[in-house]
Amino acid sequence: MNPLIFQSDFGRADGAVSAMYGVAYCVCGDLKISDLTHEIPQYDIWEASYRLIQTVSYWPEGAVFVSVVDPGVGSTRRSIVAQTEGGQYVVTPDNGTLTHIKKLCGIRAARVIDESVNRLPGSGESYTFHGRDIYAYTGARLASGIIGFEGVGPEVPVESVVEIPFVPAKLEENEVSGTIDVLDVRFGSLWTNIPRELFLKMGVSYGERIEVIIEKRGHTVYRTSLIYAHSFADAFIGEALVYVNSLDFMAVAINQGNFARAYNVGTGLSWRITMRKSTLNR
Known part of the structure; x- marks a missing residue:
């Protein structure tokens, strides 16, 4: 059974x-x-x-x-x-x-x-x-x-076995890009298809700033430098952060907030996300 x-x-x-x-x-x-x-x-x-x-x-x-x-x-x-x-x-x-x-x-x-x-x-x-x-x-x-x-x-x-379109994440010129695959529905976090191992090839460490760019069909809807955090506790309440989700992929969230709702971000192949080391780390 x-x-x-x-x-x-x-x-x-x-x-x-x-x-x-x-x-x-x-x-x-x-x-x-x-x-x-x-x-x-x-x-x-x-x-x-x-x-x-x-x-x-x-x-x-x-x-x-x-x-x-x-x-x-x-x-x-x-x-x-x-x-x-x-x-x-x-x-x-x-x-x-x-x-x-x-x-x-x-x-x-x-x-x-x-x-x-x-x-x-x-x-x-x-x-x-x-x-x-x-x-x-x-x-x-x-x-x-x-x-x-x-x-x-x-x-x-x-x-x-039938597949729907699937675009893998990629690393080019010291930046990673991928898609926003799904939301952590209850909390509005963005779950990307960027694996942690690919992200770390940029030489990033916890506590550094990451420039995050979100685009919908080529139009930029969000661009800000965020902290790369172990967990939500590493960010102030209301602060946005980059973190590794439970599936070992990169995600973006607002500590005790709803990122998707705050910035009207959706999911699917039309939503692209790029991450690179921020110049604020220098």
Whole structure:
């Protein structure tokens, strides 16, 4: 018996999530089900992908994730189960939700769900709630041990797993640049795709000032020198700082404030961030 973890953009206002729970418990009443989140913005495949990479590797081998952010439900997009390099499983539409796992964590193998076997009995004429009828059902069968990975369906090449655009961070002429991938939602911190190791190649030390430039589609919206801090305690209340987030990537925040709201900063490939040593250190 392995843990089963649900993620979706369904919210909690209606019975969708409860229905997924019900299907899973009908498969096996002894399952242990948890939620990653059901507050992914509607149709936001990018954020679904990021929340998975934020979480999956901290669960034990054999854990089964069901991620349902599926604007193409009922179309020809595939339904798959991916096995990560760490041995966890992700049950999801093949629409780019696995992008960050594929790039940063690694996918060991992938299989297309055989819906002739792995579909809620009696649901064959329903085409708009695959989260309940296919993903929760298949995830529960896999987590409970009713089927093994081979029982999901035919194997497909890992290279065929769909990716959404992903621009890696880069170091050029003693400055690093990347994208603002996601927000630390509750606190409004900006989480970038700049790895700490790449950032440190600039020869930066804690306590030094870092010039931070944020652009949206080439237009500068923020440019200031910030302290590179161990933690929020190294900055005054209300002061902005650069720090290493819990995934070992660079982030920007306001101590006891909301950076994204204060400066109206968003996420995605249109938002670029550049960091370099400030001249104030000289």
